[in-house]
Amino acid sequence: MTTVAELPAGFADKVLSAQTTFRSVMDAMARPGSVQRVTAVSGAPASLMRGTAAIALTLFDHDTPVWLDPLLSETSDVAKWLKFHTSAPVIPDSSISSFAVIGEPRALPALDRFAFGSNEYPDRSTTVILQVESLTMGPAFELRGPGIDGTAVLRATLQPADLFERLAINATLFPRGIDVVLVADDAVVAIPRTTRLVAKGG
Amino acid sequence: MNAPVYNFAYLDEQTKRMIRRAVLKAIAIPGYQVPFASREMPMPYGWGTGGVQVTAAILGPDDVLKVIDQGSDDTTNAISIRKFFARTAGVATTTATADATVIQTRHRIPESPLHGGQVLVYQVPIPEPLRFLEPRETETRRMHALGEYGLMHVKLYEDIARFGHIATSYAYPVKVNARYVMDPSPTPKFDNPKMDNCPALQLFGAGREKRIYAIPPYTSVVSLDFEDHPFTRYRFDAPCALCGADDSYLDEIVTDDQGSRMFVCSDTDYCENRQAEGHRGSESAAPHKERPHG
Numbered sequence: 001m002t003t004v005a006e007l008p009a010g011f012a013d014k015v016l017s018a019q020t021t022f023r024s025v026m027d028a029m030a031r032p033g034s035v036q037r038v039t040a041v042s043g044a045p046a047s048l049m050r051g052t053a054a055i056a057l058t059l060f061d062h063d064t065p066v067w068l069d070p071l072l073s074e075t076s077d078v079a080k081w082l083k084f085h086t087s088a089p090v091i092p093d094s095s096i097s098s099f100a101v102i103g104e105p106r107a108l109p110a111l112d113r114f115a116f117g118s119n120e121y122p123d124r125s126t127t128v129i130l131q132v133e134s135l136t137m138g139p140a141f142e143l144r145g146p147g148i149d150g151t152a153v154l155r156a157t158l159q160p161a162d163l164f165e166r167l168a169i170n171a172t173l174f175p176r177g178i179d180v181v182l183v184a185d186d187a188v189v190a191i192p193r194t195t196r197l198v199a200k201g202g
Numbered sequence: 203m204n205a206p207v208y209n210f211a212y213l214d215e216q217t218k219r220m221i222r223r224a225v226l227k228a229i230a231i232p233g234y235q236v237p238f239a240s241r242e243m244p245m246p247y248g249w250g251t252g253g254v255q256v257t258a259a260i261l262g263p264d265d266v267l268k269v270i271d272q273g274s275d276d277t278t279n280a281i282s283i284r285k286f287f288a289r290t291a292g293v294a295t296t297t298a299t300a301d302a303t304v305i306q307t308r309h310r311i312p313e314s315p316l317h318g319g320q321v322l323v324y325q326v327p328i329p330e331p332l333r334f335l336e337p338r339e340t341e342t343r344r345m346h347a348l349g350e351y352g353l354m355h356v357k358l359y360e361d362i363a364r365f366g367h368i369a370t371s372y373a374y375p376v377k378v379n380a381r382y383v384m385d386p387s388p389t390p391k392f393d394n395p396k397m398d399n400c401p402a403l404q405l406f407g408a409g410r411e412k413r414i415y416a417i418p419p420y421t422s423v424v425s426l427d428f429e430d431h432p433f434t435r436y437r438f439d440a441p442c443a444l445c446g447a448d449d450s451y452l453d454e455i456v457t458d459d460q461g462s463r464m465f466v467c468s469d470t471d472y473c474e475n476r477q478a479e480g481h482r483g484s485e486s487a488a489p490h491k492e493r494p495h496g
Contacts, residue, residue, distance in 0.1 A: 146418040194379065
């Protein structure tokens with residue numbers, strides 16, 4: 001049984017750490033494909049990357065049901081840490097979650113398991129936070145869409161291999177859709193629902 | 203200490219989180235109005251409570267803040283909001299467009315081009331472009347859901363039928379990313395083309411109406427028009443009386459009761475920079491002093 005004293009710490013400076021982390025995520029969302037860094041320092045359960053932990057401490061609270069993938073819910077460490085620091089309810093039903101945190105991206109569930117929002121309220125959709133291997137090295141993904149001047153190239157080693165193919169449903173569903181935040185250690189890249197894959201290279 | 207101590211940038215952290223989540227969804231769905239739990243602010247509605255909340259949620263200690271009211275850095279609204287954040291967040295403030303990282307604006311977009319590191323925060327009174335055509339929120343929401351904007355074109359057509367041209371001169375409706383029709387807030391339509399493909403992020407906050415929306419950088423923003431009545435900008439046909447600019451948006455200033463008037467740049471920073479560079483207009487002998495007219 002973990003006691004509160006044994007839980008990893010949250011932000012040392014809650015206010016300014018949350019602010020810098022938010023600005024990194026906001027810049028990532030406004031400029032899809034660009035790599036932003038999370039500089040805030042916090043403790044984190046072993047299975048959460050630095051970036052993921054900081055984003056959780058910045059955006060989660062009692063208003064945001066959070067779904068954890070099987071890897072992260074294997075032990076109760078992550079759920080306990082999230083509940084203690086953010087008060088976010090950790091729920092078993094991904095289709096009503098505000099955020100879904102994926103520790104094992106190969107096992108990303110089918111996207112229709114998450115909330116797409118409605119045509120009237122497309123903002124009531126799940127933001128999927130996906131922990132990936134690298135956001136600086138790997139195959140090139142050429143992206144376009146709002147926030148991108150022409151096209152942007154993202155070099156990333158990520159799973160699932162068909163992530164962008166799966167995200168193509170965003171084009172059909174728009175304005176409904178799934179927004180994805182990719183995290184690799186302290187690097188953050190956002191793929192909002194308006195971003196389209198142009199080409200995939202080696 | 204006599205002064206009450208507030209959290210950094212006034213708002214409490216839970217409120218900031220809620221606003222930040224709304225901002226992220228707003229960026230992900232360009233032009234869509236995200237509902238948010240707007241708070242009461244220490245200023246009346248109509249003075250920028252929406253813009254102030256958005257600014258408070260994004261502002262950090264390293265930011266440099268500029269606030270303009272109708273293009274001017276030195277009117278009551280602009281000064282008091284600038285002081286508000288200087289006091290509650292301790293941020294540096296500026297009047298120079300190029301130096302600012304966050305610009306809060308009431309109804310103008312600066313004349314100098316914005317760059318990628320900047321965020322433009324608009325104060326919005328009525329975020330719903332269809333509101334005066336359809337008062338029911340349930341209906342306007344459905345119209346946005348279906349992308350059904352015929353009514354807006356009818357309104358512009360009625361302008362043409364009555365006046366011979368599209369007479370809407372401010373809050374001129376735009377279509378963002380070829381999907382959502384959006385109210386650019388009551389900026390003069392002169393500013394509409396600056397929103398298109400802008401390198402800066404544009405955020406809109408409506409406090410009383412509790413909506414946040416956004417235009418990401420490099421996003422298409424098209425002013426609605428007709429093939430035979432294309433969108434046109436409007437500006438008074440005169441150079442600025444202080445700096446001689448013939449490309450800036452002008453304010454008309456009545457100078458006496460004999461019908462005399464002068465036109466000056468609405469963007470004070472732009473005008474002052476031009477004067478500092480040596481540009482002169484017809485009234486610029488002593489630009490910072492009042493002198494008798496007529």
